[in-house]
Amino acid sequence: MTIETDGWRYKRWKKDGEQVKESLHFVHDGISSRDMKCKQVSLDAGLYEEIFLPNKTIIEKKVRYNHKPYFVGAEYDPLEIPxxxxxxxxxxxxxxxxxxxxxxxxxxxxxxxxxPERRFYVIYSGDSRLLHNGIRDSGGIVSLVFRTNNPFSYSPVFVSETYDLSVNGTNGTDITFVNSGDLPCKPILEFEKVGNGDLKIVNMSNAGQEFELKALLSGEKIRVDNHHKEIETDIVGTYRYDNHNDVFLEMLRGNNYLKVYGNVKMRFVYQFETKG
Structure with missing residues (x-):
């Protein structure tokens, strides 16, 4: 459908579309385009065109007299959103x-x-153009490009329930972490130690991966960022890297069956990464 307003002719997006290019309004830095008196439009007719997967560079190594290159790996490029x-x-x-x-x-x-379940972290990267009819009050149409910090999109930030393992037997407690994304998830772990001692979390779904912190103090509050490999404690002047076994949690796609040893109150803070 094409409409005209103040001399501008553009295509109206479908109201209940499911694709991002069909969305009339967007949120940037927590502020809606509605509040900024602007909206997304299309200057083209026909089918919607979107990025399906990010650009991918194949890294290969060629050896003399061998016509078949050796596959080294692959790299994805961050997305660009026009x-x-x-x-x-x-x-x-x-x-x-x-x-x-x-x-x-x-x-x-x-x-x-x-x-809203598909989120990006973007920065304006240029290629900005302004179209207008010479009448300043009538507004204009701006084209620009955002570049993301990731080849894939994120979910909103989720916070798990708080698992009260203040009385945790020697056999540990079973917890299931469900990764609904397409890539491994490295959540933030926040916990308060109950009584002096250790904390160990074994991911039975990831080859028995063991995360461990030893010799913690009762009442100590710790935040572990498994993605950035950071450990913070609320005890001033104390660093817990020497108490750590240098293994950080990684949740595979699907169900992750965890075994938790040690008396703690803990929760996970996380985002999923999604392809397509």
Missing amino acids: MTIQFENVTDEEVRSICRWLDQDYYKEFYFENR
């Missing part, structure tokens, strides 16, 4: 506000309103 944004009846100050909102110095969370 946007066409229309704003109407905005003042010069509001236009400047839109510029500040879209062009920031670091990656900001971004998602389309009809797909």
